[in-house]
Amino acid sequence: MPAWRCGGDDVTWTYSDTIGCACAPTSRTVPHGRSRCSFPLQYALVIITNSVFVADLQELAVPTFRPRRTLAGIAGLSVAAALTLTACGSNPGSDELTVVASTNVWGSVAQAVAGDHVEVTSIITEASADPHSFEVSPSDAAKISSASLIVYNGGGYDQFVDNVLDSDSDDRAVVSAFALFEDEHGEADGHDHDHGHSHDHDHGHSHGSVNEHVWYDYLTVAAVAQAVADELAELDPSNADSYRANATTFTDELAGVTAIVDGIAASHVDAPVAQTEPVAQYLLDAAALRDLTPPDFLRAIENETDPAPAAIAATRALLTDHQVQILVFNTQTQDRVTQDIRSTAEAANIPVVEITETLPEGLDYIQWQTRTAQALADALAAPQ
Template sequence: MPDRTGKSRRFVTVAVIGTALAAAALTACGTSPDDGQIRVVASTNVWGSVAQAVAGDRLDVVSIVTEPSADPHSYEASPADAAKISDASLVVLNGGGYDGFVEDVLKTGTPKPTVDAFALHEQRTGAHADDTDDGDHAGHAHGSVNEHVWYDMPTVDTVASAIAEQLAVLDPDGADVYTRNAETFRTQLRTVSEITASIAAAHHDTPIAQTEPIAHYLIAAAELKDVTPEAFTGAVENGTDPSPASIAETRQLLSDRQAATLVYNVQTEDKVTRAMRDTAEAAGVPVVEVTETLPAETDFVTWQTQTAQSLADALNGAS
């Protein structure tokens, strides 16, 4: 997906990834750096927070993309970033073309243990990136594979378990600690799932709109119906200008209150999405903000709980 300067953010189709890659991500054997330290590196602070929850006090996790305004799709690794990834004992990444800068570095170095969230999502669900019609983002908001898997709590749970398994190999003395931490994290994730289940019970099939399908899995878990025109979300996701017809249709949805809320990605807003927010607010349609990286001074569970609760509050207020 291009960033708002026009740089390409096109979805990278993962043609051969599925079960084989997921299994390789779980079983690859590697060694720690020459100094004996175990270094865990995550592509973004989202997965860094998940990894830190599992590592606990035994290890410090380093995240590459940490700025709230940064766009991981278009991020370019610096030499220092590449060195951190190359020197890592374990790399945790989103995969699916989302954080391609990590995949590019890994391709050029010695194979090392990795936990690829998107590959594990594919393994868990049986879905594949090449199930989309054209290999880009255009269909993601309406049922096709979507790479923003940190909004899918079962996948996040699977990733945490995979991290615990990998760390147990690298640090056998801490195996029990990593297992317990992953189990504690699983329990904490249930809070998010309970909120989405309550939304599904109270607002099943309620129509909502999005500026782009970042929170696709949250909306799916809440059993809401995204009625945004695909031509609009697809263009925004790909960083191109939506057609006048799709803009008009989306604006009409909001001004006529045909959507109960607008889910809004604040990190990649532009004049088109800001105009949609203005339309929603003028019509009294509540806006739920979502992001692609972790806000400052928070952790994964707190962030996801607050986001899910914001969605619940918006829908309850709109009822």
């Protein structure tokens, strides 16, 4: 890669084998091929293999051109390489408080606590994105790496966050919902799950059959809100009282959701249900419902493989024979098998309760969970 000069000794130019970054403190003219391109104060020229990006250093690498390839498909570029971009484009002198969440679920919880003091950025906001297999872009890696506070699920659900943190040696404030779940439920594996001021590389990669969808465990969600308040209070002491008051308000609102679930448990204890995937298992457990779905069926759907014919037949029989009162259906992982199960339930007049893994558009966490819990209560109360 040629060592281009923009002119002037006050211009810093650093590059690696895969990423080059020209950081211009003043407006400069930078040669590129046969053309000449001018970049103002906060911009940088970023070269990733044969692709050229214009990155806003304040916005942390927002591209004007992005090839239609995933991060894994760009030759030689890894999360570590993406963080080279962060090192070049970050502003170490900035005291601005930044909070980044892995998904809009945890982003909503964090925003409820942060209030008007901090704007929370969520990496995954689209229902079509699967956090398990999400490939972080250089821009997203930069946001995570430079955040004052990171809030994520953990437990292997949003592994891309751990991958970025593993490539970044800086200590930072991290709140892992799964680590708090283990603390709250007494399932800690012996590691220190303090959500304090550093990423300790304990990601929960070996949790066996433990369900990582902990945003449906309201005790854990309340703990996350409190942990976010504690971290923000330390990062921004002048607004500490506000953060803690917001966390209390959020927890009070969450109690309204819990009340609906407690009502289900009181009225429909041990009611038999089926589900297409154990995403809302903690909600079903809290509602004292009994899941009859064959474990082999659930395991296959969760692993994105076809269930054995016997498992499919057994699941269909739960519906056609009216052995269950409702079907809980994850709308974000539909395939021909789960769609067939839903059609079978509808043909048998079995109520279908839809659940999701990310926030529906226009709803915050409390609104989303209130709607979900109420839909579950209404379906169970429907005439069979």
